[in-house]
Amino acid sequence: xxxxxxxxxxxxxxxxxxxxxxxxxxxxxxxxxxxxxxxxxxxxxxxxxxxxxxxxxxxxxxxxxxxxxxxxxxxxxxxxxxxxxxxxxxxxxxxxxxxxxxxxxxxxxxxxxxxxxxxxxxxxxxxxxxxxxxxxxxxxxxxxxxxxxxxxxxxxxxxxxxxxxxxxxxxxxxxxxxxxxxxxxxxxxxxxxx
Amino acid sequence: xxxxxxxxxxxxxxxxxxxxxxxxxxxxxxxxxxxxxxxxxxxxxxxxxxxxxxxxxxxxxxxxxxxxxxxxxxxxxxxxxxxxxxxxxxxxxxxxxxxxxxxxxxxxxxxxxxxxxxxxxxxxxxxxxxxxxxxxxxxxxxxxxxxxxxxxxxxxxxxxxxxxxxxxxxxxxxxxxxxxxxxxxxxxxxxxxxxxxxxxxxxxxxxxxxxxxxxxxxxxxxxxxxxxxxxxxxxxxxxxxxxxxxxxxxxxxxxxxxxxxxxxxxxxxxxxxxxxxxxxxxxxxxxxxxxxxxxxxxxxxxxxxxxxxxxxxxxxxxxxxxxxxxxxxxxxxxxxxxxxxxxxxxxxxxxxxxxxxxxxxxxxxxxxxxxxxx
Numbered sequence: 324x325x326x327x328x329x330x331x332x333x334x335x336x337x338x339x340x341x342x343x344x345x346x347x348x349x350x351x352x353x354x355x356x357x358x359x360x361x362x363x364x365x366x367x368x369x370x371x372x373x374x375x376x377x378x379x380x381x382x383x384x385x386x387x388x389x390x391x392x393x394x395x396x397x398x399x400x401x402x403x404x405x406x407x408x409x410x411x412x413x414x415x416x417x418x419x420x421x422x423x424x425x426x427x428x429x430x431x432x433x434x435x436x437x438x439x440x441x442x443x444x445x446x447x448x449x450x451x452x453x454x455x456x457x458x459x460x461x462x463x464x465x466x467x468x469x470x471x472x473x474x475x476x477x478x479x480x481x482x483x484x485x486x487x488x489x490x491x492x493x494x495x496x497x498x499x500x501x502x503x504x505x506x507x508x509x510x511x512x513x514x515x516x517x
Numbered sequence: 518x519x520x521x522x523x524x525x526x527x528x529x530x531x532x533x534x535x536x537x538x539x540x541x542x543x544x545x546x547x548x549x550x551x552x553x554x555x556x557x558x559x560x561x562x563x564x565x566x567x568x569x570x571x572x573x574x575x576x577x578x579x580x581x582x583x584x585x586x587x588x589x590x591x592x593x594x595x596x597x598x599x600x601x602x603x604x605x606x607x608x609x610x611x612x613x614x615x616x617x618x619x620x621x622x623x624x625x626x627x628x629x630x631x632x633x634x635x636x637x638x639x640x641x642x643x644x645x646x647x648x649x650x651x652x653x654x655x656x657x658x659x660x661x662x663x664x665x666x667x668x669x670x671x672x673x674x675x676x677x678x679x680x681x682x683x684x685x686x687x688x689x690x691x692x693x694x695x696x697x698x699x700x701x702x703x704x705x706x707x708x709x710x711x712x713x714x715x716x717x718x719x720x721x722x723x724x725x726x727x728x729x730x731x732x733x734x735x736x737x738x739x740x741x742x743x744x745x746x747x748x749x750x751x752x753x754x755x756x757x758x759x760x761x762x763x764x765x766x767x768x769x770x771x772x773x774x775x776x777x778x779x780x781x782x783x784x785x786x787x788x789x790x791x792x793x794x795x796x797x798x799x800x801x802x803x804x805x806x807x808x809x810x811x812x813x814x815x816x817x818x819x820x821x822x823x824x825x826x827x828x829x830x831x832x833x834x835x836x837x838x839x840x841x842x843x844x845x846x847x848x849x850x851x852x853x854x855x856x857x858x859x860x861x862x863x864x865x866x867x868x869x870x871x872x873x874x875x876x877x878x879x880x881x882x883x884x885x886x887x888x889x890x891x
Contacts, residue, residue: 349611352611360600361594364595369589374595378599381603381604382607389610392732394794405519456579456583459580463587463588475589477552478552478556478585479576479589483558494627500766506548506552509581510548
């Protein structure tokens with residue numbers, strides 16, 4: 324969408340934007356699309372792991388935003404609202420959440436299997452390094468969805484704890500705890516490797 | 518792309534500015550700093566410190582990198598073509614229903630002759646029911662004052678609950694009757710008919726309320742309260758609906774948000790269909806052919822410009838099946854049809870015909886997909 328990357332709308336407080344969305348102001352929708360499309364797509368992809376389905380999730384979110392505009396009420400931020408909607412939609416499409424974790428874990432192992440990755444320059448892949456990958460892969464597979472989502476929002480989407488909290492509908496303190504748990508998991512993996 | 522190499526320190530190879538706070542090389546990894554660095558929350562000084570720290574802890578940096586690529590692959594991004602294609606799709610949607618657009622409204626996607634009760638009944642033709650309704654609707658706020666009796670906690674409640682695929686008629690002590698839909702719960706206190714006429718509904722039901730001028734009949738759902746003198750109406754409020762929908766087929770009721778004061782609310786009469794959401798926002802459509810809702814009590818499933826997702830949810834409850842809609846065009850179709858079918862298979866045949874789709878069944882799971890265009 325071409326409308327408004329130069330427009331001052333970037334600085335609009337959410338409630339002004341929300342009012343314009345509610346009134347069916349197409350330029351407001353264009354702006355939201357332009358601003359959020361790629362971010363939401365990437366976020367959706369982290370759940371569904373299929374390009375076409377990620378696209379479908381984003382499509383559904385923008386369609387719902389449009390068709391529900393008249394009664395749109397956003398109690399948090401637009402970020403929180405949209406990311407939250409993507410998560411809900413994606414989780415509905417992915418009926419078995421464990422499958423996602425499994426796929427993430429498998430992808431990790433595959434990208435490090437001897438066949439698919441050339442050994443780093445003159446360096447033999449050591450037993451410890453393979454064990455590290457295996458440990459990391461297990462950790463990824465066992466990570467609950469909320470933890471995984473929280474860390475993706477934090478480290479990939481650069482969200483503050485308050486924003487993560489609105490996406491996951493938990494308190495900021497709980498969001499912080501989720502992040503700390505993931506760090507703890509990574510620390511454990513790392514300590515085994517050293 | 519990160520890889521696992523030998524754990525070595527590359528400090529000298531870096532052109533990064535040196536940290537002003539050089540930690541000893543055996544210092545622990547500062548996870549808090551790492552966290553803020555990855556979240557882009559560091560200022561310049563912290564950022565430099567974070568980078569210096571990561572150079573001293575390459576193994577940690579690699580573990581984090583592998584981990585992040587596993588949970589959210591950074592190499593997978595949408596193409597410009599994908600972005601443009603979706604924008605195109607959405608723009609046509611916006612143009613078709615925008616109040617300011619000059620583009621004429623589109624024809625309904627799906628309205629077929631055998632939606633005999635309502636074919637052609639709706640002037641507006643957006644894909645979604647609520648959009649269609651809101652465009653033509655008059656939103657009225659009236660005050661309907663009836664004496665209110667507080668809900669009294671008392672002896673054990675009577676509870677009627679139906680399973681999927683089940684429907685029962687409940688006759689109440691005051692002469693009213695309730696046809697309770699699938700997967701629904703009707704609850705009322707033992708004082709019903711004596712001190713009050715309050716009932717609580719999760720799910721959907723068709724109410725025929727006996728007239729008692731002195732005793733209002735009140736139906737509570739999670740988000741709404743409907744106050745009645747004597748009338749017939751259909752009320753639907755499944756927990757998943759996050760709101761309630763009511764269609765009045767006779768007489769007059771007053772609908773309000775559950776939290777609203779008794780006596781406030783919107784008067785609804787024959788032909789009105791109202792929706793109220795969890796926030797108490799109400800949309801009212803006047804002049805809807807509501808007789809279809811009365812047909813519901815005779816085992817028919819009426820849909821008037823219903824969202825496909827609502828149709829699917831209803832069929833799943835009614836026939837105890839799981840329906841998977843395979844593509845988003847189908848999932849967003851709007852459907853007007855009265856299903857008078859005896860089995861899920863018959864219903865799917867009819868729906869597929871309307872939607873130009875095909876379906877397959879495997880046990881309790883039915884998959885509906887678009888027919889390929891040839």
